[in-house]
Amino acid sequence: MTWRIMALIEEGFANLRASAFRLLLLVVVSAAAFGGLAFLELRQGMELTGFVRDYREGGAYVAIASVPGGGLSGGRCESLNGEPGIVAAGAWRGTGQATFPTAPGVLFQSADVTPGILRVWDTRQALGIGAGLVIGPAMAEELGLRTGLIASLVPGEPVRVSGVGDFTRRNPQAARWALSPVSPEGEFDECWVEFERGAYEAGREMLAARFAESSADPAVRPYRRSDEFTRDPASEWASRPQGWGWIAVPGGLFGFGLVSAWFRRSEAGLYLAMGTRRGQLALMGAAESWPLVVSAWSLGFSYAVACQSLGSTDPTMDILRHAAVTSGSAALLALALFPWAGALVARGSIASLLKDR
Amino acid sequence: MPLTLRGVSHRYGPAMPWVVRGIDLEIGDGELVALMGPSGSGKTTLLSILGLLTRPAEGAVLLDGEPVRQRTAAEHRTTEFAWVFQTANALLRRTALENASLQLLARGAARQSARVVAAAELERVGVGHLAQRPARLLSGGELQRVCIARALAAAPRWILADEPTGQLDHATTLEVAAALITGRPIGTGVIIATHDPEVADRCSRVIRLVDGAVVDGRRE
Numbered sequence: 030m031t032w033r034i035m036a037l038i039e040e041g042f043a044n045l046r047a048s049a050f051r052l053l054l055l056v057v058v059s060a061a062a063f064g065g066l067a068f069l070e071l072r073q074g075m076e077l078t079g080f081v082r083d084y085r086e087g088g089a090y091v092a093i094a095s096v097p098g099g100g101l102s103g104g105r106c107e108s109l110n111g112e113p114g115i116v117a118a119g120a121w122r123g124t125g126q127a128t129f130p131t132a133p134g135v136l137f138q139s140a141d142v143t144p145g146i147l148r149v150w151d152t153r154q155a156l157g158i159g160a161g162l163v164i165g166p167a168m169a170e171e172l173g174l175r176t177g178l179i180a181s182l183v184p185g186e187p188v189r190v191s192g193v194g195d196f197t198r199r200n201p202q203a204a205r206w207a208l209s210p211v212s213p214e215g216e217f218d219e220c221w222v223e224f225e226r227g228a229y230e231a232g233r234e235m236l237a238a239r240f241a242e243s244s245a246d247p248a249v250r251p252y253r254r255s256d257e258f259t260r261d262p263a264s265e266w267a268s269r270p271q272g273w274g275w276i277a278v279p280g281g282l283f284g285f286g287l288v289s290a291w292f293r294r295s296e297a298g299l300y301l302a303m304g305t306r307r308g309q310l311a312l313m314g315a316a317e318s319w320p321l322v323v324s325a326w327s328l329g330f331s332y333a334v335a336c337q338s339l340g341s342t343d344p345t346m347d348i349l350r351h352a353a354v355t356s357g358s359a360a361l362l363a364l365a366l367f368p369w370a371g372a373l374v375a376r377g378s379i380a381s382l383l384k385d386r
Numbered sequence: 387m388p389l390t391l392r393g394v395s396h397r398y399g400p401a402m403p404w405v406v407r408g409i410d411l412e413i414g415d416g417e418l419v420a421l422m423g424p425s426g427s428g429k430t431t432l433l434s435i436l437g438l439l440t441r442p443a444e445g446a447v448l449l450d451g452e453p454v455r456q457r458t459a460a461e462h463r464t465t466e467f468a469w470v471f472q473t474a475n476a477l478l479r480r481t482a483l484e485n486a487s488l489q490l491l492a493r494g495a496a497r498q499s500a501r502v503v504a505a506a507e508l509e510r511v512g513v514g515h516l517a518q519r520p521a522r523l524l525s526g527g528e529l530q531r532v533c534i535a536r537a538l539a540a541a542p543r544w545i546l547a548d549e550p551t552g553q554l555d556h557a558t559t560l561e562v563a564a565a566l567i568t569g570r571p572i573g574t575g576v577i578i579a580t581h582d583p584e585v586a587d588r589c590s591r592v593i594r595l596v597d598g599a600v601v602d603g604r605r606e
């Protein structure tokens with residue numbers, strides 16, 4: 030003869046309902062802990078995501094192949110497009126300097142480019158590839174040019190401006206260049222290749238080997254050099270302190286639960302005096318913990334997402350998933366630990382528990 | 387005999403003095419027993435040993451001739467005993483009815499039937515009109531009656547009462563004692579630790595303790 034399982038569960042719910050203040054306090058404290066953990070994950074995740082995007086747009090995975098004195102195959106460079114691990118590839122060659130009648134005496138660099146290089150240089154990837162002149166934003170501003178207008182290049186024929194590229198992140202010099210898209214046949218000065226992140230290191234070696242077949246002493250250099258001060262987002266994320274929050278947060282909450290159970294030890298003594306087993310006390314505790322932890326996690330997580338969205342940008346699904354997994358793991362561990370707080374406090378003599386009021 | 391102590395001694399630590407010493411005692415079914423003695427004579431400790439809340443440092447507790455083992459003590463606490471404590475231990479944020487149902491629930495009763503029986507017991511001890519009131523809002527006497535109703539509802543073999551009237555005025559003491567002693571189910575024994583001779587007078591047997599030893603435990 031002992032408690033029915035349903036009666037124990039109902040007893041746990043009834044104890045939870047009976048103390049609104051304790052319930053509110055535990056929900057608020059737990060929600061703050063779960064929400065704080067989720068917010069830290071969201072904030073660092075978004076900061077690193079922003080950094081990675083910025084780092085990539087800054088040319089972190091761009092390599093430049095060149096041959097001293099020029100003479101790199103444009104066709105071989107353009108043929109890299111579409112290969113696995115390569116985002117875009119293209120070549121350019123300088124064709125001297127030019128002036129415009131509207132700005133006499135001001136010299137601009139002119140260059141031939143293969144179509145692929147515009148995708149490497151223009152991070153917006155919004156430049157239409159077609160016949161006509163592509164110019165940098167500084168040049169467009171100085172000469173009052175925009176897409177669709179006719180530019181009179183000297184020397185050369187008047188030509189339509191087919192696009193104004195934003196080259197500020199990948200090749201700021203080209204902001205004052207007049208670029209003429211040409212066929213990749215022939216030799217070029219440099220071949221620019223943007224790799225996918227995971228393919229960058231191996232891709233640079235591949236690039237040197239690819240051009241060694243047709244050019245003497247090709248050199249491959251990174252567009253953006255890294256050193257010991259360069260941030261490594263992957264290792265920063267892996268070593269983030271709140272990554273251990275799924276253990277630390279429930280550990281702290283369990284301590285709070287122990288304090289709460291300590292103030293109820295005469296109740297535990299009463300249940301034990303009536304023949305309730307400590308395992309049954311734990312089951313009763315589990316029934317109390319479920320609604321508390323689930324509501325605290327839901328509140329805390331929603332609040333963290335709302336704060337992150339209001340404070341900066343909406344978190345990406347990937348970061349949301351990370352925050353949910355970390356804080357959700359903390360909630361699950363708390364669910365596993367909480368029920369034992371009462372049973373742990375109720376160790377020792379039942380008679381002395383009954384006196385502790 | 388149903389409840390037997392054999393050579394029971396107890397102290398609360400190796401360096402502590404003996405609180406009860408060498409007690410041999412037999413208590414039958416349905417007996418009304420008063421444990422009397424001055425403060426510190428070991429009444430509460432003896433009661434908690436009898437009710438299997440405390441395991442004696444020496445000696446054995448036997449139920450129906452079988453020694454009680456630690457493994458089965460919780461089961462015996464559920465089926466054989468019910469308690470009324472001096473400080474009216476109750477779940478103070480729960481209602482009187484919920485408190486009175488507890489012992490029955492611990493014995494495996496369904497919640498609905500436990501409430502029906504508990505409500506009847508609350509009526510019988512005179513606090514039926516307070517059934518839905520939270521225990522924390524009850525007076526000392528009312529709360530003690532709720533605890534008695536909790537014990538009576540389970541119809542245990544023995545009700546153990548540790549100075550249940552110790553904090554009550556004289557009139558309430560007599561009412562509570564009457565509820566406990568005369569209101570008990572047929573066949574249920576009561577072992578009551580008390581200082582009050584009027585309460586002891588209502589019992590069929592008085593066991594006197596001095597310095598942890600039984601000096602007089604005869605049946606009348």
